[in-house]
Amino acid sequence: GAVVSQHPSWVICKSGTSVKIECRSLDFQATTMFWYRQFPKQSLMLMATSNEGSKATYEQGVEKDKFLINHASLTLSTLTVTSAHPEDSSFYICSARVQDTQYFGPGTRLTVL
């Protein structure tokens, strides 16, 4: 199956700093990638749809200036959490679509102190 990687797998940062998370499709090209957020024991919440070469489409209630998404190539999308605060601590998961199926990365655990 299609393989999606994320880096880093976990990160701890100080409040006010910015953190970048990378999502890569390893064995296929993905024009569309997705970014999700998951709280403990809860379902996934779609944050935005990342389209290669164009602006991301954000879900209602997601601050686009806080969660910057860049999809500069067909194998890489990045999510930058700017001026992070403790409430941004969460598990962030990306996915990439191959035809009709989304394949997910292993997730990134962000802890903001």
Next chain:
Amino acid sequence: AQSVAQPEDQVNVAEGNPLTVKCTYSVSGNPYLFWYVQYPNRGLQFLLKYITGDNLVKGSYGFEAEFNKSQTSFHLKKPSALVSDSALYFCAPIYNQGGKLIFGQGTELSVKP
């Protein structure tokens, strides 16, 4: 409205017994239906999908699911559960081709020896 329901927060099964994880979806066109599994602190792994054709779909790790249009259900099944099947399971339809996955709350499966 486009939605999905997993009526059981948790399912407990003894190893070797058959398991069923339930999923029902709202009727809105002809959705594509997916099952994903999530192990602790990991991303989601694709198990199987129904697009069209045979109502019984076979997927990874011995799992299968049956599409039932009259009951708007897509229950996940396995004839003989393993302890290693213990994880969080998500049912997710897509209502428009190229659209977003709609995630349910997930069902925690616990398989005891």
